[in-house]
Structure formats: C-alpha cells, structure tokens
Amino acid sequence: MAQIKPSLAKGTRDFSPEEMERRNYIFRVIKKVFKKYGYQEIQTPSFENLSTLTGKYGEEGDKLIFKILNSGDFISKISPEKYAASTAKSLTPLLSEKALRYDLTVPFARYVVMHQNEINLPFKRFQMQPVWRADRPQRGRYREFYQCDVDVIGSESLINEAEFILIYHESLANLGLTDFHIKINNRKILAGFSEIIGKPHLLIDLTVAIDKLDKIGVEGVIKEMEEKGFNAQDISIIRPIIDLTGTNQSKIETLKKVLAHSEIGKLGIQELETVLRYAHKLNRLVDSFIEVDITLARGLNYYTGSIFEVKTNEANIGSIGGGGRYDDLTGMFGLKGLTGVGISFGADRIYDVLLELNLFPENTNRSTEVLITNFDIKAEDLALDILQLIRSKGFAAEFYPTTTKLKKQLAYADNKMIPFVILLGQEELETGLVTLRNMKSGEQQKLSKQDLLTFLIKNN
C-alpha cells in the first residue's frame, strides 16, 4: 500500500487528552445547568435522510449540508438522457439520499413528530452532539463542531424564554465568563417594521440588511435597503430605529411609538416586555446582561417570536450562542400547532474563549493519581498486588509496564502530572515497606501497605 502523508480533512481537529479534559469540563458545567432547569438528554443519529434536512435552512444553508454519496452502482440508475438534462441541484437526490446533520434543532423536530405518542408535553430536552457544515473555515468556525441545544416544545409560555436567559447567564458565569451580553429581539417587531412600510414580503431582506449594522454602519444598511427595493420614504420610517441607543426600557418606548399602528409589532413589544419582566422576577442579577437589540435578525427562516444571541466582549470570536422561538417547526413533518423555543451553546467557540482568557481550572489534566515504578523484576509480584489494592480503593493507579531506569519513569510521572510515585525494589522487598514519593515536594516516606492506603485516602 502506498504511503499516504497523514493529514486532517479541512476544518476538522484532533483533540488531545488535555483538550478533551477541558472540553468535557465545558460540557459538564453546561449539562449541570440544563438538568437543573428540568431538561432531559436525548441523542439523534449523525446522519439523517437528506430530505429531512433540505429546505430547512434556506437556499444558502442547503449548500452547506454535507451529503453522503450513495453506496453501490448508483451511476447505472441514471440514464444518459436524464444526466444530460440535470443540474447539480436536481442530480443531488439521485446521488445522495443521506446527509450529516447540520444542526440539532431540525433532527429534534423530526424526533418529536416520530415520538409524539411517547413524549410528555411540554417536552424539555437537551442535546450535545457534533454538527457538520461545509463552510469555509476561519477562526472559531469549523466544519465539525459541537452544539449544546436546549429546547422546550409544546409550551407557549414566555417563562421559557426568561428561563433560557437564566440558563445562558448561569452557564457562562459558571464557566468564569463575566463580560458578555445576551441580546434579545422579537421577530414580530421586525415584521412590524415591514408592515408599517407596507412591504411585508420584504421582511427577510429588511432583517438581513439591519442585521449588518455593526459591520457596515447606518449608511451601509441604507444602501443595502435601497438595493433591495426600499424607497426613501420607507427608509425615513426605519431610520430612527436602526441605530437605537439607550437603556432597554427607552428602546422599548421608542419602538412603541414607531410601531403604534402595527398589531404584530405591538404584540412583539408586549412579548419582549413580558420576557424581561419574568427574567427580572426570576433573578434580578441577569438584568444587566440583557441587551435589547433590534438589529438582531438571525438567519434561520423558522424563528417567529423571541430571538437570542450571546456575544462575549472579551474575545473577538462572533457569537457563542443563539436561539429563538419557532411556532411551526414540526409542521414541516406534518405535526401542526406545536410551538417550540430553544437556545444553543457553541462549545468550540466557548473553548477558544476560555483558553484565550485562561479560564480553565488548573490540574484538569491530571488523571493518574499513583504510579508504581518498575526497575527491579523481582518486585513485580508485590507491585501488582499493591497496584490492585490501590485501585480497589478507587484510586487511579498504573504500573510502569517495562523495567527501565528510574529516571525515565519519574520523568513520565512528571509529564503526566502524577502526584504520587511508589518506588519498589530490592530495599523495599527486604523491609516490607514501600517508598512513597510526593512529586510536588520531593519528600519520600517508607510505609506499610496499610499506612499507604490510609495516607492516600487522607490526601485525596
């Protein structure tokens, strides 16, 4: 077999033991909060039927779905005439009928519809699994990354929204982040804008343009609106709210005036106020983390109510989480009338931020607690006895597998940050006492088996 130079596929990464230790720390912290708020874990397959995923993420989104090539001689099933008449888009379903999941929300909707008779509404689930996107990689943007999703389906109460704000706040605070904002908006407010200028069909174009405010500025947004077919009068109505500043309350007051004649807009404001009120009631400390931001649009086509996005001000890495309410997600799979709301954490971006800010706890990469050295073959029997004795008490212990120089074995323990090393050789065999070395202080003491266990238990 020809030698292949080893390399990773674009946008993917290996995770070392140290990185896994840190990644698991993030998952552990987030999962604990999810459970605390009554959510239960599920998992869904890495890949779904292609038809389950297509059409859910918009034109651009569909292009980013990783398709899986059919097995077998799929070419023979496509006649030359058919091939000649096809486009890349029409050919795809003939070549591929499976695809890697693009997010966790659509598979969840599929799950809810398929298991509708077993689940207990309102259904509160969380899911922490990798997703794949055929995007061009950048800092904080990978082709394989983990999302941590929490959603509740079958409850229209805005208490859910308020609790998600608390979940964001509590999780990120527990991870050591202090300077972040949970941005909130409501899709109905955006719909109100397009209603008052009489162009509801341009809602998507309007939100996409407004979304770019912090990147291209007010003039840039206006220019884009002009290109999308908004006239000067439309823009004069929208302009006062594009670069809205001030407190959340003063923003809401302005919105009330602008949207006074839009029923949907007024409903959106009312929902927004209710969410803020519930969040305040549950935990006043989250108030200062919430930022009403009407430029927040989010691309996903299915949001209908509240929209969330979390940004940290301590690192330039885009958003570390997002979510919102969708009134009709399961409708695509034939189950009407179920509303859902949920949020997602981007674990990989949170990892990058914590690493940059040096917020990972120390010693998370310690695994083995005791190493038994192996430099005298005559002591092997005793070493194996002690090894299992230590393990039986619940300590992580290992025996250096080959007889070699002590120097090398201590260097191994040092690199692996093993705090205690047991030296076992001729001397120990004669006295019946083992030598225990504290790798941090360099102190050594001779102990009987029983004293050794007592010592370890005391020092754990």
Added chain:
RNA sequence: GUGGUUUUAGCUCAGUUGGUUAGAGCGCCUGAUUGUGGUUCAGGAGGUCGCCGGUUCGAGCCCGGUAUUCCACCCCA
C-alpha cells in the same frame, strides 16, 4: 461559493539580489547521576523546504496548478 494570505525539524519561527553543506529556541535522545523527575552542564539525532509541474548552469527563494491555514465577504456556533 468570491477575493486575499500562510505553509521551512515533533512545536514556534529565522533564512539577504536565485549561488557550496538550510539555521535558532523549545521539545526529544544520551551522558554527568547503574535507585530519583521538574534546575544546570556536555554531547547527539531529527528537514524529499506542503505537493505536482515549469523557468534557470543553479530554486527554500521566480512562474503555473493544487492542497492547507488564517483573513475579508456570504453565512453562522
């Protein structure tokens, strides 16, 4: 998908107008120390210069293609 950028030892990076044998720090191995790591000292190994092709007497350096990295768009976690 569009435009730009990066790639040289295990890692982080130098490398002059194209000119003999491509360097440093860290890491690794050996020894000082045959039962003692993290410090110190001495020595050593390790490179088809991302890959393919071209120009040239001669290419790490110039040109074309390709992969990859990062950046700006698009979009998003």
